[in-house]
Amino acid sequence: MDGPRRRDGRTQDDYTVPRNRPRPDALFRIPLDAMRASAIVLDDDGAIVAANDAALGLLGRSLVELVGEDFHDLLHRDDHGHTMPRTRCPLRKALLEGCTEHGDSGWFVLGDGSLAPLSWFVTPFALDAGAPGGLVLLYEQPKVELAKNDGEDTAPLTELERLALLAETTTRLTSTLDVDEALHRMVALTVPRLADWAVFDLLTERDEVTRTLVMEHKDGVLIAREDLQGPMPPVPEESPMPLSRALRGAASSLAGPSTYQGEPDSGIAVEQRRLFTATGMHSAIIAPIRGLRDVLGALTLGRSQRPAPFTAGDLPLLEDLTRRTGLALDNARLYQRQRKVAETMQRHLLPQLPSVPGLEMMTRYLPAPHASSVGGDWYDAFTLSPGSHALAIGDVVGHDLDAAAGMAQVRNMLRAFAWSQPSADPSAVVKQLDEAVMHIVEVPMVTMILGRISRGEDGLWLLRWTNAGHPPPLLVTHDGQARYLDDAHGILLGTGADRPRPDMVTVLPPQATLLLYTDGLVESPHRSIDRGLDRLRRHAASLARRPLPRFCDALLDGVRPDDNDDDVAMLAVRTPPRSRE
Template structure:
């Protein structure tokens, strides 16, 4: 969209652009960052030299153009729909915003991945509002001044760094990943070394991460990491004070030259000697309620020392880091509680003589989700075993409680009628679900395994709305056991439930699984079932534990937000039956 011939108050457009051209010689041209000035409609008014170089465009090709239409692209170089453009939304609402790794078109037809920072900007008078857009490559090493040393950060550089810190640290809920991102944000932009000390939940100190910038890359120094002495209550030394939550401070080798007042002082002296740091700035990392640790930035190659003017920026960074680490720790605690609860609700598998059996449970990525996926296996008689897998609707404590109810009732009904068919047991269970269980709806498969009079292993099953079991022979043929498929539990319908049976060949594997292994919002379940069949066939020769672990890695969708349960059974070679066929229970 080109600019109109006149401005909002009748000013000829070439006059307006000429006046804005003068801005290049005032604040914008003095910025090291690539800066583009736009009006409140998103039209480019001017751009400094750094922006022209970064975008590969002359000023005359930028001025008057719609910034979004001209520059913004998707990862394939195609025009980005305006409804998907976060940058445009920020511009038009007159707010401050920051974005990571968007694509921008250059004049030569190539696209470049850049980050951006937008801030409202008074153009010429209070009546004329616009926005200043800073573009930068967050993955590019910071520029060096004369002598090969890093140039000081401008105020806009600092704002961009803080915006990037917020984006980087709040986009992960993994503590270790957050620590590495924090170090990468500060080194080498602010320092040659980054040292992160954390206080554990037992009030112990751990030097969690030490990294240096060497040969253009960040290198982790594991020899300097590990447990630290306890925090002294009265020590005036910088790190000790920071770990107690005191304000940030400066330090150097001389700070720790005298007689050490604590074990932490001894470790700090070793740190300065080993790293060669001549100057350091140390700030506490505070959470919402407690001090979580401290960040130490050190300089060994850069000749300039930290000064008091550097501390406010460091405190801004650690403040953001504290909130991010607080969230990550809370997430991990919730996840641990959820996983522990779920695993205690799931049973230990019985030993079925002459067969192999194993199970897997992978929780949902959501820390608060205790899923409704479950499996079970138990003996009905000396020679007959029940197998089951199911999924209660929901991803919360109610689903987990419903799962426990369902599994316990299934055991009771199956035990009370060991000669009943799987469909009879599941029909009885469905009646109970409607009247005494707090389960909205659920899917499941119940199966019985025994040896027939000829010494063959037989599987009898009924399916209540669940994905079908997969039978894989040792030579790599795989087929779904799609028979006996009935309605799920909890619907209130009273349709008869079918049964099916098959002989399981020697050395074959039967796999029961929940839908989290094969289904995602992005793909139909048929796609997932086909993937599972192909991968399972290729892994048929693997030991059973390796078979299940590899299937989870290869088949489970990366964007899956559901939990997954697996139950796998492998039949022995022919002639390896664990007991004679006579006297074995028979049922249909």
């Protein structure tokens, strides 16, 4: 006889492993049913080991449907309902790295095929005999009522809603390294949920104050009030006014129009009076935004449309929010400082192009979007002798400061070897460089192309080149034909293998474009490099007659994959029209 029916229409037998199916030992050891939260246990590969009744009811599935299946493939989806790439799944990444992570929103497939928005929490979990695994908790996203602007008061947040807001704040703010984006995300979290206005006053590294962002919630949308933004007077050292105290790092406090109605004690007090007048705020709460070492600014939340004023009971929540904001801004500012240093370093590492009569040269460099602004991709062009010039493109494995330092060493050694023997074949120079890389430079591996371009007796330009494991050069003629120079292909540098390195020679037709590039232009995690090469060839052919700067820019815009996570270097050379002499 079937067991008692549950609220979802299933019997208890629907939630147990069939007798003819092995049941993992871990299932007996894990007291999941004692947990009220929806709990699922995974092994270290992401396969489902166990699930409690709460999880089965939430997902509308039986245990037999879950155990042994890959959690990510079976349940997790992106915002469009598609299975997301495993490399981009934060939940799976946390499981593999053995760390604890929280996701405020995600889409999961229910038993009837529908999608449900659920929050998730994953943490390491020891399985039977100490085997590594993970525990995933799924729960419905708390519904926090937005403030009504119809004159009715709004109930304060419950403890669950408060915790949900703090968790959401942490998740959203830690996922960006852009200061402006972090501020706008904070506004979206607090307005109109807590207030009708949000005002950010930030301190610069010179302790100057800027009213960076003022946002108003009006008619259901957030509106930036640029007329209220801009530079602010200096922070007074001993003013008792709320904003001045917050900018000095004092505790949060309440404020209202009456706070600033007396004789102003500073320029900031004058600006605050103007703020309350322009916004109509009748109640405000002001808290400092503290970083790890310094005060970064202050956040003001104000109410103008809802009648209920802020109270002292609201201060702890705002202080929790600004504490998270301070950490996010600290990280974003540190990243931006590092990026600025890296960009300066990159400008000095990448060379200036020589002026070669009869040839037009153009370069482009784009850093990896999710790493430092420097990397291992590089280009070079320099004179070997009158009428003979070297062209090079290369890629040191990695896209960080270590790769950039290795790149600089490799490029400088290449220049020295090539310039000391200007008549040597490119393959001989690269062979010598390979030996030096093995013994002098601490880089893992290097791919590169070295070419020598010179003008022949007939007035046409000749290219002699060798390829060390790099994507092949692309030659585009003026009439729109494009082909890869696939010859002269040898092994990359740094392997220790002693193999011959071939050289090849080709004639560059008049008004032809020779393109050297790194793999970030054509490679993608989700498609083969052959597709990327074919895409580059077709685009380059269509751009054959564009001016060289526009040719390069259009290739970057039209060819570089959107999911590219590598830096890109390009060196383009265009030959002159045929002489009429």
